[in-house]
Amino acid sequence: MRAYDFAAPRSVRSALDKADAGSAYLAGGTTLVDLMKLEVMTPSRVVDINRLPLRGVSLDREGLHIGALDRMSDVAEHRLVRTHYPVISRALELGASPQLRNMASIGGNLLQRSRCGYFRDLSTPCNKREPGSGCTALEGQNRTHAILGTSDACVATHPSDLAVALIALDAAVHLNGSGGPRTVPLADFYLLPGQTPHLENTLRPGELITGITVPALRWAVNSTYLKIRDRASYEFGLTSAAVALNVRGTTIVEARVAVGGVGTRPWRLHAVEHALAGRPLTAATYEQAAEHATDGARPLRHNAFKIPLLRRTLVRALTELGDAR
Amino acid sequence: MTERERSEEPGDGLSRRGLLGRASAMAVGAAVVSTSSPGAAFASDTAAAVPPAVGEHLVDVRLSVNGRPVRLRADPRWTLLDTLRERLELTGTKKGCDRGQCGACTVHVDGRRVLSCLTLAAAADGSQVRTIEGLADGDELHPMQQAFIDHDGFQCGACTSGQIMSAVALVDEGHAASDDEIREYMSGNICRCSAYPFIVDAVKAASKVMR
Ligand SMILES: Cc1cc2nc3c(=O)[nH]c(=O)nc-3n(C[C@H](O)[C@H](O)[C@H](O)COP(=O)(O)OP(=O)(O)OC[C@H]3O[C@@H](n4cnc5c(N)ncnc54)[C@H](O)[C@@H]3O)c2cc1C
Ligand code: FES
Ligand code: FES
Numbered sequence: 001m002r003a004y005d006f007a008a009p010r011s012v013r014s015a016l017d018k019a020d021a022g023s024a025y026l027a028g029g030t031t032l033v034d035l036m037k038l039e040v041m042t043p044s045r046v047v048d049i050n051r052l053p054l055r056g057v058s059l060d061r062e063g064l065h066i067g068a069l070d071r072m073s074d075v076a077e078h079r080l081v082r083t084h085y086p087v088i089s090r091a092l093e094l095g096a097s098p099q100l101r102n103m104a105s106i107g108g109n110l111l112q113r114s115r116c117g118y119f120r121d122l123s124t125p126c127n128k129r130e131p132g133s134g135c136t137a138l139e140g141q142n143r144t145h146a147i148l149g150t151s152d153a154c155v156a157t158h159p160s161d162l163a164v165a166l167i168a169l170d171a172a173v174h175l176n177g178s179g180g181p182r183t184v185p186l187a188d189f190y191l192l193p194g195q196t197p198h199l200e201n202t203l204r205p206g207e208l209i210t211g212i213t214v215p216a217l218r219w220a221v222n223s224t225y226l227k228i229r230d231r232a233s234y235e236f237g238l239t240s241a242a243v244a245l246n247v248r249g250t251t252i253v254e255a256r257v258a259v260g261g262v263g264t265r266p267w268r269l270h271a272v273e274h275a276l277a278g279r280p281l282t283a284a285t286y287e288q289a290a291e292h293a294t295d296g297a298r299p300l301r302h303n304a305f306k307i308p309l310l311r312r313t314l315v316r317a318l319t320e321l322g323d324a325r
Numbered sequence: 326m327t328e329r330e331r332s333e334e335p336g337d338g339l340s341r342r343g344l345l346g347r348a349s350a351m352a353v354g355a356a357v358v359s360t361s362s363p364g365a366a367f368a369s370d371t372a373a374a375v376p377p378a379v380g381e382h383l384v385d386v387r388l389s390v391n392g393r394p395v396r397l398r399a400d401p402r403w404t405l406l407d408t409l410r411e412r413l414e415l416t417g418t419k420k421g422c423d424r425g426q427c428g429a430c431t432v433h434v435d436g437r438r439v440l441s442c443l444t445l446a447a448a449a450d451g452s453q454v455r456t457i458e459g460l461a462d463g464d465e466l467h468p469m470q471q472a473f474i475d476h477d478g479f480q481c482g483a484c485t486s487g488q489i490m491s492a493v494a495l496v497d498e499g500h501a502a503s504d505d506e507i508r509e510y511m512s513g514n515i516c517r518c519s520a521y522p523f524i525v526d527a528v529k530a531a532s533k534v535m536r
Contacts, residue, residue: 097513
């Protein structure tokens with residue numbers, strides 16, 4: 001690990017003052033400490049933000065508010081989250097392990113870095129880690145990589161389960177930096193890799209995530225997250241689906257659908273939502289809608305299986321939600 | 326990273342087999358022996374003495390480790406795991422992957438189970454740490470330690486202190502309602518020897534005594 005200096009400020013103001021382009025904020029450390037050991041991340045200063053007052057889950061007319069430093073385990077088990085937005089609880093519970101969820105924060109989760117083996121290995125080229133060096137995964141081991149939103153510079157999957165649930169729910173992130181506070185819809189926060197995969201989001205240097213807001217959505221009570229993995233637990237998803245259905249009688253009025261494990265960023269599926277709206281709650285509806293999930297998909301040598309797997313994941317999630325009513 | 330820490334890394338002179346062999350000799354033994362004489366884990370009687378740190382940006386860290394106050398000047402790069410093992414000579418906590426992927430290093434910080442390999446000692450300043458050495462009450466093993474012995478919950482022992490720390494927390498969290506729930510909430514602890522069925526038995530048995 002490279003040397004760095006360490007600060008543990010007590011206020012947002014002082015944290016922002018201590019941060020610069022070469023520094024990194026430390027929340028749970030489950031991404032940062034791992035990547036500092038690998039020397040994939042080499043900050044000159046680590047600013048521990050755990051003493052900042054950025055915690056608290058609440059619900060009001062606007063929706064659900066979660067602090068950047070709330071822990072995955074606490075948010076997953078929070079009564080308000082479980083009752084009103086089960087898709088968020090499920091997405092959190094199905095991620096990482098109990099120990100990691102006790103450590104990992106909501107802000108850190110949204111900023112976790114790629115699990116691509118080449119990104120984590122300094123001895124192989126990776127455009128995300130070292131712009132212009134090339135992408136080893138394109139012709140290398142790419143079974144777990146993305147099929148949606150890829151470019152010839154990067155095919156890494158966005159690893160966060162939480163972000164998939166949040167993007168389905170139109171959540172927004174609250175930021176604070178030298179330019180003052182601002183709020184950005186999560187849909188505009190994450191960038192496609194294009195030719196600049198090292199730029200993953202629109203966070204400015206030294207900017208802090210202070211919290212998130214999930215807009216009020218009454219029918220989010222009817223939502224779920226399904227994750228398909230190589231093993232039953234403690235594993236990233238090969239495919240996953242966040243689904244919410246607004247149902248009247250036996251008809252779907254409106255749907256929210258996003259998928260994970262397949263995109264270079266958390267992937268909202270508006271086409272699937274349109275295909276579900278106004279249709280009856282039947283297997284045929286789910287099958288036909290799921291066809292649209294892989295519109296524009298570009299499989300690599302080892303991951304073409306994700307095309308049928310993603311459609312089936314979606315059909316199963318929709319079926320479980322439809323049946324549960 | 327110091328030379329001493331470096332030599333702890335698998336592949337750096339130590340073969341996997343050598344490492345596991347050493348670990349198996351120590352695992353349950355260390356957990357039991359040092360808990361029967363808690364003071365022996367520390368070099369001095371008051372705050373634990375640790376070798377001086379090197380580097381430019383040292384930070385003061387105060388911890389309570391198994392109820393004993395500890396003060397050290399830490400390199401901000403030190404993980405809690407290396408601090409426990411290399412500075413405080415509490416080697417009951419094991420280093421498996423050092424990457425958050427196995428659970429061998431599980432300890433409790435302020436009552437919550439966490440991975441000490443991804444926790445910086447500097448960031449743990451002010452917290453209460455409980456390790457496997459802090460579970461037993463004098464000569465009497467914690468019910469979870471006893472249950473692991475009674476139910477054969479280990480073979481080589483490399484994962485065992487992490488399994489036990491995780492299991493104790495799991496029961497406190499209220500996640501021992503069924504075999505499936507125990508399996509899910511123990512999934513953050515990998516066992517290379519695949520003692521899983523016996524671990525579930527042990528957790529079930531201990532959870533009844535702990536209540
Ligand atoms: C073995 C393993 C398995 C995992 N499995 C899953 C999984 O299945 N699903 C899943 O979703 N995740 C998984 N994760 C990832 C885990 O959820 C993330 O590492 C975690 O959420 C990151 O949060 P943190 O608080 O620890 O972030 P940190 O490591 O502290 O920070 C991560 C990054 O965000 C920055 N940062 C943190 N907080 C802020 C803030 N408030 N403002 C600005 N910048 C900030 C840091 O500087 C750093 O760059 C896994 C991780 C591991 C190690
Ligand atoms: S050593 Fe910490 S999780 Fe493996
Ligand atoms: S007992 Fe050998 S790794 Fe678990």
